Amino acid sequence: MIDEILQHLLSGVTVGSIYAATALGLTLVYGLLKILHIAHAGVYVWGAYAGFYAYTYTGNPIVAGLASMAVAALLGVGIERVFYLRLLDKPRYVPLMVSIALFILMEELAANLFGHYPKGFHVEELPRQSINVGGLTINALQVVVVSIILSAFVSLWAILAKTRFGIASQALIQDMEVSQALGVNLYRVLDVNFALGSALAGLAGLIVGMYYSSIYPYMGNIVAYKALVVIVLGGFGSIAGALLGGIILGVSEEFLTAYLGHILPREAFAFIVLVLLLIARPQGLLGRGE
Amino acid sequence: MKLGVQKTLLAAVIVVLLVVAIIAVLVVLRGAGEEETIKIGFFAPLTGPASADGIAARTGAEIAVEIINERGGILGKRVELVVYDDALNPDQAVAVAQKLIQLDGVVAAVSGSYSSTTLAASQVFEESRVPLVVAYAVNPLITEGKRYVFRVGMLAETEGKAAAYTAVKLLGYKTVAILYIDNPYGDSLAKTAKEYVEKYGGEVVFMDKFQFGTDDFSPWLNQIKAIDEEKGVDVLLIVGYYQHAVAVKQAKSLGIQAQILGVEGFDSPKFIEIAGDAAEGVIIVTDFDRDSDLEMTKEFTKRYIEKRNLDPDMVAASSFDAIMVLAEAIEKAGSLDKEKIIEELSKIRDFPGVAGKILYFTENHNAVKELTLQVVENGKFRRYAMITEEEIITPSK
Amino acid sequence: MVLPEYYVTLAIQVGIYAIAALGLNITMGKAGQVNLGQAAFMGIGAMASAILTLRLGLPFWLALPASGLLAGLAGTLLGLVSVRLRHDFLAITTIGFNFIVVYVFLYYEVFGGSYGIIGIPRPTIAGLELKSLYYAILVYAILALLMAIARFFDKTWGGIAFKLVREDEEAAMSLGVDVRKFKIIAFALGAAYGGIAGSLIAHFKTVIVYSDFEFVYSIMILSMSIIGGLDSIPGALVGASIVILLPEIFRPLTEYRYIMYTSIIAVMLLYMPSGILGSGSPVTKLYRKLVQK
Numbered sequence: 011m012i013d014e015i016l017q018h019l020l021s022g023v024t025v026g027s028i029y030a031a032t033a034l035g036l037t038l039v040y041g042l043l044k045i046l047h048i049a050h051a052g053v054y055v056w057g058a059y060a061g062f063y064a065y066t067y068t069g070n071p072i073v074a075g076l077a078s079m080a081v082a083a084l085l086g087v088g089i090e091r092v093f094y095l096r097l098l099d100k101p102r103y104v105p106l107m108v109s110i111a112l113f114i115l116m117e118e119l120a121a122n123l124f125g126h127y128p129k130g131f132h133v134e135e136l137p138r139q140s141i142n143v144g145g146l147t148i149n150a151l152q153v154v155v156v157s158i159i160l161s162a163f164v165s166l167w168a169i170l171a172k173t174r175f176g177i178a179s180q181a182l183i184q185d186m187e188v189s190q191a192l193g194v195n196l197y198r199v200l201d202v203n204f205a206l207g208s209a210l211a212g213l214a215g216l217i218v219g220m221y222y223s224s225i226y227p228y229m230g231n232i233v234a235y236k237a238l239v240v241i242v243l244g245g246f247g248s249i250a251g252a253l254l255g256g257i258i259l260g261v262s263e264e265f266l267t268a269y270l271g272h273i274l275p276r277e278a279f280a281f282i283v284l285v286l287l288l289i290a291r292p293q294g295l296l297g298r299g300e
Numbered sequence: 301m302k303l304g305v306q307k308t309l310l311a312a313v314i315v316v317l318l319v320v321a322i323i324a325v326l327v328v329l330r331g332a333g334e335e336e337t338i339k340i341g342f343f344a345p346l347t348g349p350a351s352a353d354g355i356a357a358r359t360g361a362e363i364a365v366e367i368i369n370e371r372g373g374i375l376g377k378r379v380e381l382v383v384y385d386d387a388l389n390p391d392q393a394v395a396v397a398q399k400l401i402q403l404d405g406v407v408a409a410v411s412g413s414y415s416s417t418t419l420a421a422s423q424v425f426e427e428s429r430v431p432l433v434v435a436y437a438v439n440p441l442i443t444e445g446k447r448y449v450f451r452v453g454m455l456a457e458t459e460g461k462a463a464a465y466t467a468v469k470l471l472g473y474k475t476v477a478i479l480y481i482d483n484p485y486g487d488s489l490a491k492t493a494k495e496y497v498e499k500y501g502g503e504v505v506f507m508d509k510f511q512f513g514t515d516d517f518s519p520w521l522n523q524i525k526a527i528d529e530e531k532g533v534d535v536l537l538i539v540g541y542y543q544h545a546v547a548v549k550q551a552k553s554l555g556i557q558a559q560i561l562g563v564e565g566f567d568s569p570k571f572i573e574i575a576g577d578a579a580e581g582v583i584i585v586t587d588f589d590r591d592s593d594l595e596m597t598k599e600f601t602k603r604y605i606e607k608r609n610l611d612p613d614m615v616a617a618s619s620f621d622a623i624m625v626l627a628e629a630i631e632k633a634g635s636l637d638k639e640k641i642i643e644e645l646s647k648i649r650d651f652p653g654v655a656g657k658i659l660y661f662t663e664n665h666n667a668v669k670e671l672t673l674q675v676v677e678n679g680k681f682r683r684y685a686m687i688t689e690e691e692i693i694t695p696s697k
Numbered sequence: 698m699v700l701p702e703y704y705v706t707l708a709i710q711v712g713i714y715a716i717a718a719l720g721l722n723i724t725m726g727k728a729g730q731v732n733l734g735q736a737a738f739m740g741i742g743a744m745a746s747a748i749l750t751l752r753l754g755l756p757f758w759l760a761l762p763a764s765g766l767l768a769g770l771a772g773t774l775l776g777l778v779s780v781r782l783r784h785d786f787l788a789i790t791t792i793g794f795n796f797i798v799v800y801v802f803l804y805y806e807v808f809g810g811s812y813g814i815i816g817i818p819r820p821t822i823a824g825l826e827l828k829s830l831y832y833a834i835l836v837y838a839i840l841a842l843l844m845a846i847a848r849f850f851d852k853t854w855g856g857i858a859f860k861l862v863r864e865d866e867e868a869a870m871s872l873g874v875d876v877r878k879f880k881i882i883a884f885a886l887g888a889a890y891g892g893i894a895g896s897l898i899a900h901f902k903t904v905i906v907y908s909d910f911e912f913v914y915s916i917m918i919l920s921m922s923i924i925g926g927l928d929s930i931p932g933a934l935v936g937a938s939i940v941i942l943l944p945e946i947f948r949p950l951t952e953y954r955y956i957m958y959t960s961i962i963a964v965m966l967l968y969m970p971s972g973i974l975g976s977g978s979p980v981t982k983l984y985r986k987l988v989q990k
Contacts, residue, residue, distance in 0.1 A: 013525065013526065013529075014522060014525075014526040017522040017525065017526075017554075018518070018519065018522050021516065021518030021519070021522060025516050025518070034352075040785075045787060046788060046789075049497075074379065092741075093963070095969065096967060097966075097967070097970065100970045101927075101970070102731075102784060102785070103725065103731065103919075103923065103927070104923070104966055104970040106788070107861065107919065107920060107923050107962075107966055108963050108966045109960045110916055110920075111962040111963040111966070112959070114955065114959045114965065115955075115956060115959040115960060118347060118953075118955045118956045119956060121351055122346075122953060122956065125352075126351040126352035126354075126355055127352040127570050127610075128352070128542075128543060128570055128573075128574060129573070130570070130573030130574040130575075130576065131573075131852065132576050138553070140553055140554070140555060142555075143586070147525070147553075147554050147555050148788070149553050149554070151553070172431075186411050189871070218515075222515040222516070222546045223545075223546050223549055223575070223576060224543075224545070224546060224573075224574040226352075226543070228348070228349040231349065231513060232513045235792055235796070238789045238792065239789070239793070242786065242789055246785075252633075263519075264518065264519050265519075267519040268519040268520070268522065268523055271508055271509075271519065271520075272508075274797075274800050274804055275509075275511045275800050275803070275804065276510070276511060276514065276519070277511060277513070277796060277800065278796060278797050278800035278801075279799050280793075280796075281793030281794075281796045282793075282797060284789065284790070284793045285778070285790055285793050285794065285797070287782070288778070288781075288782060288786055288789075288790055289778055292781045292782050292783070292786065348955070384948055385948065387944070387955070389903075390902065390904070390906065390908075390909055391710055391898075391909075392944070394706060394902060395703065395706050395707055395710065395945065396948075398701075398702045398703035398706045399703045401702070401703075402702045402703045403703050412986035416813065416906045416908050416909070419813060419815070419904050419906065420902055420904050420906075423815075423902070423903055423904050429704075439812055439813075440812075441812055441813070441815050482803065482811060484811050484812045485812045487810070489814075566937055639815045666801075
C-alpha cells in the first residue's frame with residue numbers, strides 16, 4: 011500500500027512539474043499585461059515540433075532543446091508585438107478572444123504543415139532503465155524530466171530575482187505607470203518576459219513529447235486550460251507559485267483519479283479544486299487580498 | 301478620422317467578401333450538377349483533433365471510388381465522391397447531411413466520422429430516406445431501429461467478446477485487468493469483455509476508465525502494478541486508440557509483465573511508432589487482416605501507401621469497404637431507387653471486405669464479419685489468428 | 698420553389714445560437730460579467746428539456762420554459778460565486794464550470810453518458826409536428842420575444858443598473874444600486890437564455906450527447922457575441938450568422954477552412970474590437986450618420 015502511494019506521488023510530481031513549466035510563461039505574461047494568454051499553448055505545440063525536427067535532423071537532444079526554445083521565444087514575442095501590444099487599451103475579452111483564435115490557428119497550421127497524425131518521438135540518448143527502490147519503480151526518464159524542469163525554473167528565478175532586468179520587470183508588475191516614469195523600458199521588459207516564458211513553454215512541449223513518446227498538433231488542448239488552474243493555484247505573476255501550483259495539481263489529480271476516478275474524471279478534478287479554492291479564497295491560494 | 305475611414309472600408313470589404321463567397325459557392329454547386337454522375341456523399345472530421353482519422357478515412361473512400369471508376373463505374377456511370385468536413389461537431393454534421401441530401405442530391409452516403417457526429421447525421425438520413433453506410437463509428441444507437449442506416453464496422457460488444465475469448469480461451473490466461481476509454485466504444489467493449497471473461501472462467505482483477513485526452517496513465521497503471529505484485533495480472537486489456545499507445549510504453553517501464561491485449565483502436569501504424577519497442581508482442585483484436593490473400597487487400601494497401609506514404613489502418617479500410625458495399629448494392633439494385641438500394645444492402649452475403657469478410661447484416665443493420673488477431677512483430681502488424689466462431693462474431697442485435 | 702432543407706437547417710442553427718449569444722450579451726456586454734461557459738448553460742437546458750419530455754412525458758411547451766428556468770437557476774449559483782471574484786478569476790471559474798458540467802453529463806447515465814440521448818420528441822401543435830420551416834418560425838418567434846425582453850430590460854431600470862455595475866461599481870453603490878443583486882441577475886438572465894437555446898437545439902436535432910456542450914462551443918458562442926458586438930442586441934444575430942455561415946462558405950476548403958476562419962476572426966478583432974454592431978464600430982457610425990441625415 012505504501013509502495014503504491016509513493017508510486018502515485020512520484021508520477022504526480024513528474025506530471026505536475028510539466029504543468030508548472032507550461033504555466034510559467036502564462037504567469038509571467040499575466041503579471042505584466044493582464045492578458046490570459048491562451049495562445050501560449052500554441053507556442054508550446056510549435057516548440058515541440060521545432061525540437062522534434064531538430065532532433066530528427068541532427069540527432070542531438072541539446073540542439074533539439076535549443077531549437078524548441080528559440081522557435082517558441084520568437085513566436086511568443088511575435089504574438090506580443092503583432093497582437094497584444096495593439097490591444098492593451100481594449101476591453102479585456104478582446105485580447106482573450108484573439109488569443110484563443112490564434113491558438114486554434116496555430117494548431118490547425120501545425121496539423122496541415124506537419125501532418126495530422128501524431129509523430130512517434132523516441133530520443134535514444136535518454137536513459138530508459140527503471141530503478142527499483144524497495145517496491146518503488148523509478149523510471150530514469152522521470153528523473154530527467156523533473157531535473158530539467160527544476161533547473162530551468164531555478165535559472166529563470168535567478169534571472170528575474172538577481173538581475174537588473176528582473177528588478178525592472180518586478181517593478182512593472184507592481185506599478186506600471188510609476189516604473190515607466192522612472193525610466194523602465196516597458197517594451198524591452200515585455201519582450202524579454204515573453205521570450206523567456208515562451209522558451210520554457212517550447213522546452214516543456216519538447217519534454218512532454220519525449221516523456222509521452224509522441225507529438226501531435228492538438229497536444230496543447232488540455233494544457234491550454236489546465237495551465238490557468240496552475241496559475242490561480244500559484245498566484246498570478248509568481249515563479250515559485252507556478253512550480254508549487256503545478257505540483258499540487260499534478261499530485262492531487264493523480265490521487266483523485268486513482269481513488270475517486272469513478273465519481274468524476276481527471277480533467278474535472280482540476281477545475282473542481284479550482285472552483286472550491288476560489289470560493290474559499292477569492293484572491294487565489296498565494297495571492298494577497300486586495 | 302483616418303482610422304475610422306479605414307475601419308469602414310474594412311467592414312465593407314468583409315461584408316462584400318461574405319456575400320461574394322456565398323454566391324460563388326452557390327454557383328459552383330449549381331454548376332457541378334451538370335455531368336451525369338452518381339454522387340456518393342462522404343463526411344469525416346478533416347479539421348480538429350480527429351482530423352488524422354478523418355483524412356485516413358477519406359483516402360480509403362477515394363481509393364474505393366478510383367477503383368470503381370477504373371472498372372467502369374456503377375450502372376455505367378462515373379461515381380463522384382462529395383466530401384465535407386464535419387469538424388467533429390454534431391451541429392455541422394447535421395448541416396452537412398442536409399447539404400449532401402438536398403443540394404448535392406447524393407444517392408447515398410458514407411460516414412467516415414466518429415460516433416457523436418454520425419449519430420446526429422444518421423437521424424437526418426433516416427428521415428430523408430437516404431441510405432447511409434457507417435464505416436467505423438461504434439455507438440449502437442446509430443443503427444438501432446433505423447431502416448436506412450447500415451454499419452460495416454465491428455460493434456464494440458463483438459470486439460469485447462473476441463478480446464475475452466482471446467485472453468481466456470485462446471491464450472489460456474486467468475486474470476485480466478481492463479483499462480478502457482470513456483466513450484461508447486470503450487464502455488460497451490469493456491463491459492462485454494468483463495462479462496465474457498467471467499463466463500469463460502477467468503477473473504477481472506481491475507477495471508477502470510480514462511478520458512480521450514489522457515497521456516499519463518500512471519494513476520491506473522500504478523494500481524495495476526500493485527495488484528500484479530500481490531496476486532498477478534496475466535493480461536492487460538487496453539481499450540483505446542493509437543493516441544493512447546503510450547499506455548503500453550508506460551506499463552512496460554513500470555515493470556508490468558502482463559500480456560498486453562489491444563483492440564481495433566490500436567490498429568494503426570502510428571500505434572507502433574509511438575509505443576516503439578514496447579509494442580512488440582502486443583496482440584490486437586481487429587478486422588483488417590494485413591496478411592490476407594485477397595487481391596483487393598493487396599491493391600488497397602498498395603494504393604494507400606502510394607497516396608499517403610503510410611501503411612493503411614482500420615479506419616481507411618472500413619471506409620473503403622463502406623463505399624464498396626454501397627456500390628455493390630446500387631449495382632444490384634439496377635437503379636438509383638433508394639428503397640431498392642437498402643433492400644440490396646440487407647441482402648448482402650459473404651462480401652469480401654478488406655476489413656473482414658462481411659457475412660451478412662443483422663436485423664439492426666450491423667455487419668457480421670470475420671475478425672482477426674494481429675500481433676506486432678518487428679515493428680509491423682502480422683496475422684496471429686482468425687476468429688470465425690459464430691457465437692463470438694454475431695452481435696446480439 | 699421549396700427552400701432546400703439545408704438552408705432551413707442553417708437558419709434554425711443561426712437562430713438558436715443567436716439566442717445563446719444574446720444571453721452572453723446581457724451577462725458580458727451589458728453587465729460586464731465575464732462568462733466563458735455559456736455552452737454549459739445550453740447543455741443544462743438541453744439535458745433538462747430532453748429528460749423532462751422523454752422520461753417524464755412533459756410536453757415541449759412546458760419543458761422549454763422549465764429548461765430556461767433551470768439554467769437560470771444554475772446561472773444564479775454561478776452568479777453567487779461571481780460576486781466574490783475579480784474579472785480574470787471569474788473568467789477561469791466559468792471555464793471550470795463548463796468542464797465540470799460536461800463531465801457530469803458524461804459520467805451520469807441519466808444524461809445519456811457517452812452514448813447520448815436519442816429520440817427527443819419534436820414539439821407539436823394540435824397534432825402537427827413542428828419541423829423544418831415550422832420549427833424555424835418557432836425559433837425566430839422565440840428569438841424576437843427574447844430580443845424584445847432584452848431590449849425592454851435594457852431601456853428601463855435594469856439597463857441603467859447594469860451600465861453602472863459595468864462601468865463603476867463604487868459609483869453604483871453610492872447611488873444605492875445593489876451591485877451584488879444585479880451581478881446575480883445578469884448571470885441568471887444570460888444563463889436562462891442559454892438554457893432556452895439548449896432546449897431548442899435538443900428538440901431540433903432530437904439527439905444530444907455530452908460533447909455537444911464542451912468548452913469549445915462556449916468559445917464559439919463568445920466569438921458570435923464579440924463579432925456581432927457585445928453590447929448590441931441585434932449584434933447577437935449578426936454574430937451568429939457570421940460564425941455559422943462562414944465555415945459553411947469555406948466548406949469546400951475542407952481541412953484548410955479553420956485556418957481561414959480563425960485568421961479572419963483574429964484580424965477582424967485587431968481592427969474592429971467592438972464587433973460589427975458594437976458601439977463605436979464603423980457599421981454603427983455609418984448607420985447613425987444615415988439616420989441623422
